[in-house]
Amino acid sequence: MRDLTEISNPYSDGKIIDSCSIFGMMDTSGKCFSGKDITKAIGNMHFRGNGLGGGFAIYGLYPEYADYYAFHIMYLSKDSQNQVESFLKENFHVVVTDEIPTQPTPAIINPPLVWRYFLEVDMGKCVLQEPDDYVTEKVMQINTCMDGAFVFSSGKNMGVFKGVGYPEEIAEYFCLNDYQGYLWTSHGRFPTNTRGWWGGAHPFNILDWTVVHNGEISSYGINYRCLEQFGYLCTMQTDTEVVAYIIDLLMRKHGLPIEIVAKIMAPPFWDDIERLPQDERELLIALRQVYSSMLLNGPFTIIIAHQGEMIGFTDRIRLRPLTVGVKGSMLYLSSEEASIRLISPDLDKAWIPMGGEPIIGRLATENQKQFITGVTEVRTGNKLR
Amino acid sequence: MSGNNTFSLKVEELSHRALNAKLREAVANGIQRIELREVYGQRYIGTDLNKPVQIEIYGTPGNDMGAFMNGPSIVVHGNVQDGSGNTMDDGVIVVHGHAGDITGLAARGGKIFIKEDVGYRVGIHMKEYGEKKPLLVIGGTAQDFLGEYMAGGTLVLLGLNLKENEGHKARFIGTGMHGGVIYLRGNVEDFQLGKEVGVVEPDDNDYTVLQSAVGEFASYFDYDAEELLKGKFLKLFPLSSRPYGRLYTH
Numbered sequence: 001m002r003d004l005t006e007i008s009n010p011y012s013d014g015k016i017i018d019s020c021s022i023f024g025m026m027d028t029s030g031k032c033f034s035g036k037d038i039t040k041a042i043g044n045m046h047f048r049g050n051g052l053g054g055g056f057a058i059y060g061l062y063p064e065y066a067d068y069y070a071f072h073i074m075y076l077s078k079d080s081q082n083q084v085e086s087f088l089k090e091n092f093h094v095v096v097t098d099e100i101p102t103q104p105t106p107a108i109i110n111p112p113l114v115w116r117y118f119l120e121v122d123m124g125k126c127v128l129q130e131p132d133d134y135v136t137e138k139v140m141q142i143n144t145c146m147d148g149a150f151v152f153s154s155g156k157n158m159g160v161f162k163g164v165g166y167p168e169e170i171a172e173y174f175c176l177n178d179y180q181g182y183l184w185t186s187h188g189r190f191p192t193n194t195r196g197w198w199g200g201a202h203p204f205n206i207l208d209w210t211v212v213h214n215g216e217i218s219s220y221g222i223n224y225r226c227l228e229q230f231g232y233l234c235t236m237q238t239d240t241e242v243v244a245y246i247i248d249l250l251m252r253k254h255g256l257p258i259e260i261v262a263k264i265m266a267p268p269f270w271d272d273i274e275r276l277p278q279d280e281r282e283l284l285i286a287l288r289q290v291y292s293s294m295l296l297n298g299p300f301t302i303i304i305a306h307q308g309e310m311i312g313f314t315d316r317i318r319l320r321p322l323t324v325g326v327k328g329s330m331l332y333l334s335s336e337e338a339s340i341r342l343i344s345p346d347l348d349k350a351w352i353p354m355g356g357e358p359i360i361g362r363l364a365t366e367n368q369k370q371f372i373t374g375v376t377e378v379r380t381g382n383k384l385r
Numbered sequence: 386m387s388g389n390n391t392f393s394l395k396v397e398e399l400s401h402r403a404l405n406a407k408l409r410e411a412v413a414n415g416i417q418r419i420e421l422r423e424v425y426g427q428r429y430i431g432t433d434l435n436k437p438v439q440i441e442i443y444g445t446p447g448n449d450m451g452a453f454m455n456g457p458s459i460v461v462h463g464n465v466q467d468g469s470g471n472t473m474d475d476g477v478i479v480v481h482g483h484a485g486d487i488t489g490l491a492a493r494g495g496k497i498f499i500k501e502d503v504g505y506r507v508g509i510h511m512k513e514y515g516e517k518k519p520l521l522v523i524g525g526t527a528q529d530f531l532g533e534y535m536a537g538g539t540l541v542l543l544g545l546n547l548k549e550n551e552g553h554k555a556r557f558i559g560t561g562m563h564g565g566v567i568y569l570r571g572n573v574e575d576f577q578l579g580k581e582v583g584v585v586e587p588d589d590n591d592y593t594v595l596q597s598a599v600g601e602f603a604s605y606f607d608y609d610a611e612e613l614l615k616g617k618f619l620k621l622f623p624l625s626s627r628p629y630g631r632l633y634t635h
Contacts, residue, residue: 318505338426338445
C-alpha cells in the first residue's frame with residue numbers, strides 16, 4: 001500500500017469543501033439486486049469524497065455458504081497471509097479458501113492481497129463461549145497481533161469490499177456488478193483526522209454488523225476505552241470503528257432494540273427529557289446513566305446494517321445530512337436526495353428525518369407488513385410533488 | 386439548445402463544473418431564459434451568472450444552489466438539498482417542494498420561497514444593511530434552529546401543512562438572534578424559542594410586510610393570500626442587538 005499522506009490534497013486547494021458520502025438501499029421484500037444502481041448513486045456524490053476511501057457492504061451475498069462465517073482479509077505480504085492461514089486452520093474448520101476476484105482498474109494502485117474464507121467454528125475450541133464471541137475474539141487477535149493482516153469482514157451471508165479509491169472505482173475493482181444482495185450500503189470517504197488507508201475505508205464491520213459514517217465522533221476516546229473493557233480493540237485508526245462495536249455490544253450482546261440504541265447513541269437533551277411523561281423520563285434518564293460512555297458526541301450520520309435490517313440516523317442536532325426515499329418495497333438512505341432520484345426518479349416519498357430519529361427498514365415477514373418505520377413520525381417533507 | 390433566447394439542456398450526469406461553465410457561456414451570449422432538465426445534484430447553479438436571467442430546473446439541484454447569487458430567478462420543480470441561497474445577494478429562488486438544511490444561510494438580499502418544509506438551521510445568520518433585506522418564506526414547517534444567529538432580514542413560517550391545533554415542533558428557534566424578524570403562523574411553546582427572542586402580536590406595519598411577502602408566496606404556489614393571512618401570526622424579534630455585548634467587556 002502506498003503512503004498517501006503526501007497526496008491527500010492533490011490540487012493544493014486552499015479550502016476543501018468535501019465531506020463523506022453515504023448511501024444505502026434495501027429491498028424489504030428480500031429480492032436481490034446487483035451493485036449497478038448503488039455504484040451509480042454513490043458515484044453521483046463523487047465530489048463529497050477525495051478518492052482516499054470507498055467501500056460497500058452487501059447482505060444476502062453468499063446464500064450457498066450462509067451457515068459459515070465469511071472472512072474477508074487484506075494482507076500486506078505473502079508472509080502475513082501464511083501466518084494468518086495457519087492461525088485460521090488452528091481455530092476453525094476452513095471450508096473454502098479463495099482469492100477475491102478483482103479486475104485491473106487504473107485508479108487502484110498497489111492494492112493489498114485480498115482473500116476470502118468460509119469458516120466453521122471449531123466447537124472443540126469454542127467452549128463456554130458463544131460462537132459469535134469466539135469469532136469476535138479471533139478477529140481482534142488477528143487485527144492486533146498479526147502484522148500486515150486485517151480482517152475487514154467477518155459475518156455470515158454478507159461481505160464488505162473496500163479500499164483506497166473512489167467508491168465507483170472500488171466497485172469496478174472488486175467486480176461488484178457480479179454480486180447480488182437485497183441490502184447494500186456504501187461510502188465515499190473524505191478522511192479528516194486520520195490518513196486514508198485500505199483498512200480505514202468504510203464500511204466497518206464485526207460479525208454481520210456494518211456501519212458507514214459521515215462526520216466525526218469526538219467522543220471516540222471515551223467510547224473506545226469503554227469498549228476495551230468488553231474485549232473490543234480498535235485497530236483501524238478511525239473513529240467510525242467504535243460505532244460498529246457499540247452496535248454489536250448493545251444489540252447483539254445486550255439485546256437492546258435499535259429504537260433504544262438510538263436513544264443511547266443520540267439521546268434527547270436533558271431539558272427535553274424533563275418534559276416527558278414519568279415512565280418515559282425514567283427510562284431515558286436510566287439509559288443516559290447506564291450507557292453514558294456509549295453516547296456519540298460530534299456530528300454524524302450513520303447507516304447501520306445487519307442481516308434483515310438497515311437503519312439510518314443522524315446526531316440529535318443533525319450536523320450531517322440524511323435524506324430518505326421510499327419506492328414500493330425499496331428503502332433508500334442517502335447524504336443527498338439527487339443520488340436517490342438518479343436511480344429511482346419516481347419515489348413514493350422523500351423526506352428529511354429529524355435529528356436522532358432512526359429510520360428503519362426490515363425484511364417483510366408474513367406477520368409484519370409494516371416494514372419501513374419512521375415514516376409515521378415524519379415531521380417534514382412527507383408530501384412530494 | 387433552442388431559439389428565442391432560451392437555453393435548454395438535459396443535464397443528467399454532467400459535472401457541476403461543466404454545467405456551470407455552459408451556463409456562464411450561455412449568459413455571456415445573451416441568453417435570458419435557461420431550462421435545465423434531469424438535474425441530479427449539480428452544485429452552485431446560478432452562482433456566478435450575475436444577470437437577471439430566468440432559470441427553470443426540473444429535478445434535484447445540488448447543494449449551494451444560488452450561492453452568492455446576484456440577479457437570476459430560479460424556479461425548481463422538485464426538492465432542493467442543503468445550502469440554497471447561501472450568502473445570496475439579489476434574485477429570487479422559488480421551490481415547488483421541500484428544502485434541506487441551512488437554506489438562505491447568511492443571505493444578504495434577494496427572496497426565497499419554499500412551498501413545503503425546510504430542514505435544520507434555515508435562515509441562519511441572515512443579515513441586512515440599508516435597503517438590502519433578504520426575505521425567506523416557508524409554506525410548511527421547519528426543523529430545529531430556525532433563524533439561528535439571525536442578524537437581519539425577514540423570515541416567514543406559514544405552517545400550512547400542520548393540522549388544526551398542531552403547533553410547530555422546531556426547537557431552538559432564533560437562538561442567538563440579534564437582528565431581523567421572524568413571522569410565524571400557528572403556535573409555538575416558549576421552550577421552543579431561543580432565550581434571545583421576544584414574542585409579540587404583529588402590528589399594522591408588520592401586516593404590511595406580511596401582506597407583501599405572503600402575497601408573493603401565494604402567487605407562486607396558487608394559494609389565496611387573504612386566506613393565509615387570516616391565520617394567527619406571532620412576531621419573533623431579538624431582545625437585544627448585542628445579546629453578548631457585555632460578555633467580553635470585563
